[in-house]
Amino acid sequence: MIRHYCGLFGISGHAEAARLSYFGLYAQQHRGQESAGIATWDGRHMHEHKGMGLVPDVFSEETLSGGLPGESAIGHVRYSTTGSSAARNAQPFVARFQGMEIAVAHNGNLVNTRELRDHLEERGAIFHTTNDTEVFMHLLVRALRSMPLEEAIKDACSHLRGAYSLVILAGGTLVALRDPLGFRPLALGRLDDSYVFASETCALDLLEAQYIRSVEPGEMLVVRDGEMTSHRLTPLPDAPATPRQCIFELVYFARPDSMIFGEQVYLCRKRMGWQLAFESTPDVDFVMPFPDSGVYPAVGFAQCAELPYEHAMIRNHYVGRTFIQPSQSMRSFGVRVKINPVRAMIEGKRICIVDDSIVRGTTMLTRVKKLRELGAREVHIRISSPPVKFPCFYGIDFASRGELVAAGHTLPEIAALLDVDSLHYLSIGGLMRSVAHSDSYCLACFTGDYPVPCCEAGKYRLEECPGDR
Ligand code: SF4
DSSP states (O other): OOBOOEEEEEEESOTTHHHHHHHHHHTTGGGOOSEEEEEEEOSSOEEEEEEESOHHHHOOHHIIIIISOSSEEEEEEEOOSSSOSOGGGOSSEEEEETTEEEEEEEESOBSOHHHHHHHHHHTTOOOSSSSHHHHHHHHHHHHHTTSOHHHHHHHHHHTOOBOOEEEEEETTEEEEEEOTTOOSOOEEEEETTEEEEESSHHHHHHHTOEEEEEOOTTEEEEEETTEEEEEEOOOOTTOOSSOOEEHHIIIIISOTTSEETTEEHHHHHHHHHHHHHHHOOOOOSEEEEOTTTTHHHHHHHHHHHTOOBOOOEEEOTTOOTTOOOOOGGGTTHHHHHHEEEOHHHHTTOEEEEEESOOSSSHHHHHHHHHHHHTTOSEEEEEESSOOOOSOOSSSOBOOOGGGOHHHHOOHHHHHHHHTOSEEEEOOHHHHHTTSSOTTSEEOHHHHOOOSSOOHHHHTTTOSOOOOOO
């Protein structure tokens, strides 16, 4: 299973800032289920509430109506990609410095955290958490000693390498920015007279806010006293000329009803399925997805291939985090409890299954085995993204390279491992034909071409480790 990472929300100048942040996070719960938090500014002080668990578990009516006063707020849902899942790593991260109160929430992964921490610790910094956000906070407050807020944020960002979308509340000023290559999404919206920011537009839709546009890669938007100004971050040295937005947002992570990077996720996924069918359609009785991730490419696949589309695997929508994990001897139980095949649809049938990706292959193997047990005559697998062969250092929790099934096996070997009659992954060309801005995506987990070098990435492709430049 690929883990999601984090979701951001920010709003300025609204009497219901905390409550709207709650709903903004609620809509983005799929981006992180470990912890949630909101920080608000009441004109004099910062207030914060955060905790472990899902958004509705962390916030009560009492908290929202009295504990988080103010008209500006930022919020965060988290799945840890760096730092442990401990409560102290929950965000937003709030700091007080020379009479100023600042809250920061971060989505993404820095690749030079270790170097920055060492550098800061040598100069006396003390860290309370293990997350990237505190590193940024230290850089920011150091810069604030000698420059105004906008310049200090730019200066702090100039030291960062990797993926970061940030929302920052500094006193009553709300700042939203994306790193120069724009790995992680961030959308700008308008609700009445307020500016709203969210990782995904599904949050704006829930609030009935108007989607204006994406925050651009390398852009910093500053909202102060109801006015918004746009600024540019310092470009990375030796960086690719075009953005490197995470293609996996479109393949898997984002909600299909969201606009991400200016693209409608639903349509992109359908086009991926269409391209996949164009590249390789087996002779089968019907096409089916593994729900939910395979649903949208499967629709496109079936339409292009002119094959019947069926839902022969049913998802249990009520499996939550409180589900008691099975013992080792019941390992496949966790997979089976989530989806279950419709017996009558399987026996004697030639089936083409469409899914978005294969990471370790263990889940796919369990599901295929079940279809065989139920008498499927043929099982063909079609994957709507290229093989994931390299780990991600920019905030997606894939397995390590040794665990990625496509890193160590050829296509026929994977087909044999999964016990399927045929297997085809969407080509990189097909994937790029599915999106509108094909020159602006990171493909490193497919190609090993890491757009921002780092030590660990260097093990696979890069010859030198520039470290903290
Ligand atoms: S390596 Fe893959 S998952 Fe990571 S940012 Fe790039 S496209 Fe996204």
